[in-house]
Amino acid sequence: MRILHTEWSGDLGGQERRVIAEVTGLAKRGHHTAIVCRPETRFYEESVKRGIEVHTLPLRNPYDIASIARLSKYIAANRFDVINTHSGKDSWIAGIAARFAAAPVLVRTRHLNIPLKRSIFNFIHYLPDAYITCGTNMRKTLVEDCGFPPDVVVSIPTGVDDEFFDIRRDPAVKLKYVSGDAAPIITNVGILRGVKGHEVTLRAVPKIIEAFPNATVLLVGDGPKLKGLQGMARSLGVDNQVVFTGYVAEVAQIYAFSDVAVLSSHSEGIPQSVMQAMAAGVPVVATRVGGVPEVVMHEQTGLLVNPSDHDALADGVIRLLRDKPLTAAIRERAKQFIYENHSATVMLDKLEALYYKLLEAKLLEKISKISGL
Template sequence: MRILHTEWSDGFGGQERRILAEMTGMRARGHDIWLATRAEAQLHTAAEAAGIPTLRLPLRGAADLASAARLARQLRRLRIDVVNTHSGIDSWVGGIAARWAHSPVLLRTRHLNNPLRRGWTNFVHYLPDRIIACGEAVRTRLVDECGFPAAQVVSIPTGIDFARFRPARPRHSVRAALGLNDTDELLLMVGVLRGVKRHLLALEAIHRLGERRPHLQLVLAGDGPMREEIAARAETLGLTGRVHFLGHRDDVPDLMGAADALLLSSRSEGVPQAVTQALGMGLPVVATEVGGVPELIRQEDTGLLVPTEDADAMAAALDRIFADPGWAKTLGERGRAHAHAHFSLDAMLDATERLCDDLLQRPERTTR
């Protein structure tokens, strides 16, 4: 197949990593892959480094018909079979371009668990042949709450290449590089430092554990607009020396190998890759019960779930993990088995190939 992805975002979080993994994975299976994005997007740089050809477009907004016209010409020139859009702006531009170019298949991947509203002012949502939800919870919300036809929405969870996602350095050397030792309790958070991730709530939970867990260290891998606010709040709570800001990291497997547990404190998620990655490595996880997280974590079986915006419940769950390392290890082992069975990269690519192939084989394809 000849597949082109579009992406407007200039960040490089879980959404962009899934797109890159899908593009490289499908290319390894023999498909021809392109990416259309903005020149300043981090995904553009990553895709070019991976050898994926990119088309640079301004993507100035949803009504950027000039970008849509340019993209439509490229779709016809490259004889693209499948157009897969991802964010809001590129879904408008890419969706319009795909229909102008009469591309056989148009997909939209929905990475977030926020609602999408259908209506004449949002006609772009009527354009895709299928909307790919990154988990069953996202699919259910689109169908039950947002009114999308059940037949239009399919769940394909984000998959991780567990064979490659493994530490390259030993635990003690990673900890030493962070200024930590083997007696410290290392709690890791991986993600962009923005409001929806609720790092401020995590600080409140850590503060509540102060006397009971004096060796607890919170390590934040990721950067974002709330870094200064989070640092200021940590100082106010007396946690400055126990909260470590690492910024963007490319050695997340090393960090997970050095950690004792992973924390997700978000108020909204799709199916978070950090949780999937941690489970795949056997790392115990405490996470808020949002979006597709319950698909990954079965309470007290593959991890611990806590309500959103509940620092006390979060603190209690973390205390259980650190107070009983043997039980936490068992949670991690069950989490690893669950993740490898249901959330692997191969499972995601298999489902994507089946979907595209089925749509391309439709009798009505020849009339488009």
């Protein structure tokens, strides 16, 4: 197949990493893959670094006529079989361009658990042949709350790369980020933006260090909330035990010395950071939002707490650090669950099968029309 992915976002968080994983994974399976994105962004740089065929466009707004025209020409010239869009702006531009170019299949991946309104003003939501959600809860939102036909919405959760299943514990790696006597290490991996709720993690720190005075919390990532969160850490008096690592390219190394991973988001699909921690054998405490309960099953594969409840988050971390038998059981069950249900191989198998199914349906439809003539 000849497959084109489009992505407006220039960040390099979970959504963007999934796009890159799909493109590179399908290329390894023999398909021709490419990406259309904005130039001079972190996503663009990472895509080029991975050896992906990249075509850049401004993608200024949903009705960027110049980008629509240029993209339509690019799609037609390269005879792409499948166009898979990801963010809002590129979904409008690529959706319209794909139809002008008569691309056989148009798919949109929905990464956020936020409703989409279908109306005459949002006609773009009627164009895709299929919608991919990153979890069953997100699929339920589109079908039950937004009126999308059930047969066009499929859940394909993000897959975890093989490297996370093979991480070996190496406490020495932590010296790159913290002092040698810092222990235990609690990590929160994710872009520093409002929806991730890092302020909840910070409010949990005083209670954690009361129980474990040498505990250190790592906020791994960067983003627009960095300065505000740093100020909050100072105001709470925990800035000496909170480390802002900035962007970390090799997140796997973080889990080589983490004792507990936390997620304090206010809204989520199925976060990659949680699944990566579980695959690496790091126990998780996460907020009960979006698709998180699909992978973090309370007291089975991790601990769940209500969103914004920093006391419960702290209690969950303390419980995992103290209750060794529970933690050992959670680690084992979580790792096995992710391997069997959320590996990169499982994700690519489902994605590839969906593309083939949609292309086959279009071919049969075309044959039927010809036969009818």
